[in-house]
Amino acid sequence: MKRMANLTALRPWLLLVAAMAAASWSGGVARVDALGMNWGTQATHQLPPKIVVQMLKDNGIKKVKLFDADESTLSALAGTGIEVMVAIPNVLLDRMTDYDTAKEWVRRNVSRYNFDGGVTIKYVAVGNEPFLAAYNGTFDKVTFPALQNIQNALDEAGLGDTVKATVPLNADVYMSPTDNPVPSAGRWRPDISDLMTQMVQFLSNHSAPFTVNIYPFISLFLNDNFPVDFAFFDGGAGVTPVVDNGVSYTNVFDANFDTLVAALKASGHGDLPVVVGEVGWPTDGDKHATNAYAQRFYNGLLKRLAANAGTPVRPNQYIEVYLFGLLDEDIKSVAPGNFERHWGILRYDGQPKYPMDLTGQGQNTMLVPAQGVEYMSRTWCVINTESPNMDKLADNINFACTFADCTALGFGSTCGGMDSNGNASYAFFFFFE
Helix, strand or coil: CCCCCCCHHHHHHCCCCCCCCCCCEECCCCCCHCCCCCCCCCCCCCCCCCHHHHHHHHCCEEEECCCCCHHHHHHHHCCCCCEEEEECCCCCCCCHHHHHHHHHHHHEEEEECCCCCEEEEEEEEECCCCCCHHHHCCCCCCHHHHHHHHHHHHHHHHCCCCCCCEEEEEEEHHECCCCCCHHHHCCCCCHHHHHHHHHHHHHCCCCCCCCEEEEEHHHHCCCCCCCCHHCCCCHHHHHHHHHHHCCCCCCHHHHHHHHHHHHHHHHHCCCCCEEEEEEEECCCCCCCCCHHHHHHHHHHHHHHHHHCCCCCEEEECCCCCCEEECECCCCCCCCHHHHHHHHEEEEECCCCCCCCCCCCCCCCCCCCCCCCCCCCCCCCCCCCCCCCEEEEEEEEHHHHHHCCCCHHHCCCCCCCCCHHHHHHHHHHHHHHH
C-alpha cells in the first residue's frame, strides 16, 4: 500500500466519516485518572461486576462509560469514586419523550445513587449513536426530546449542575463536501443538519459536552486504498500530510476531530467541549485487526494524551478519551464486521492481550488482570474424523457458528487458515463451552 495521504485516498473518510473513534477537549495535566474506559457486557460469560470494578481500580482507571444502568454494575461501583457515564439504550428513547417517564428513569438510575458512598455519576448517555445513517432515521424524532427531558429531569432533581445529559454520536453525523474534502469544511450531515444545530444549542445552554465516537480502524476496514500509516500517530515521516489552509494533518484522528470542530463552529459553537465516547482498535476478525496494530495505535494515542498535544485546531489541550473497550464481547452483532467482538484491551476473562501503559509514559507492561476468575475444566472438543456423517460437516459447522463466536475463523483472522476439520473442532468447542 502506498505510503501517502492525498485527498483522493482520504475522500471516502472525509465524505462518510462513519464510525471512527474520538477525543475530548479539556485542559489539565496528563494523568491516568482522566482516561476513561467503555465497559460493555454483551458476552456469554460475563465477569462478575465486583471483579471488573476491582480490575479497574488495580489499573488506576477512574472513569467508566456504560451502555445501560444495570443495578448490579452500579452497586459494584458504589463507594469507589470512579466517575460513571450511565446510559439509556436506543430502544428506550421513545419512552423518554414522556417527561414523567424520564423523571422516573432519573429517579431510579441517578438520584437513587446520589449519596455519600454512592455512585459518582457524571453523565447520562441518551442513546448510543442514534443518528447512525444505517438506522435510516429510526431515532431521529425521539432523540432530541429524550435529551431535553432527561436534562430537565436532572435539573428538577437538583442534579443538573453535576450530572449532564449528552448523546454519544457516530462520526457520520458530520462530513466535508465533495468539492472541498478537508477538515475546515466540516458540516453536519444534510439530512440531520437542523436537528444537530438545535441539539448543539441545547448542549451549550446546559454546559453539557458533545460526545463523539471516532474509529481510525474503520478507515482501513472500509477502504483498501486508505494509507495504513495515516490511521496511526507515528507515521508522520512516512506520510504525505493533508494540508488544509496551511494546517498539516498526518493522522486521521486529528483530521476527523477537527472536522467535527468545524461543524460545531459553523453552528456557532466552536468552543463546545467534546468528550470522546469511544476510540480503540480491535484484535481479531479482520486483516488489520491484530494485537500488533492495536498496541501501535494505543501507544501513539496514549503518548499524545500524556503530552497534551491536542489537535491542530485545538492545540495544547488534554484530550479526554474513553477507550473502547475494556473486554471482548462474544455476542455483539457482527453486522459491521467480525472484528466487533474483539475490541477489548482484555480478553473475555479479563486477561491482557498485549503490553500497554495507560499513563502514556512508555512503560509498556501488562495490565493487572482480573483476579478470582473461575474457569471450566481444561477440556476440548475434537472432531471424530471416522464419523459416518462427515458429509454433513459443513452444515454442522454452520449450525454451531450460529450460536457460538466463530469470528476468529474468518479471512484474515487469527484462526482463518485452518482446514474444515480444524474449523469443526473450533466451532463445536465454543458451541458447547
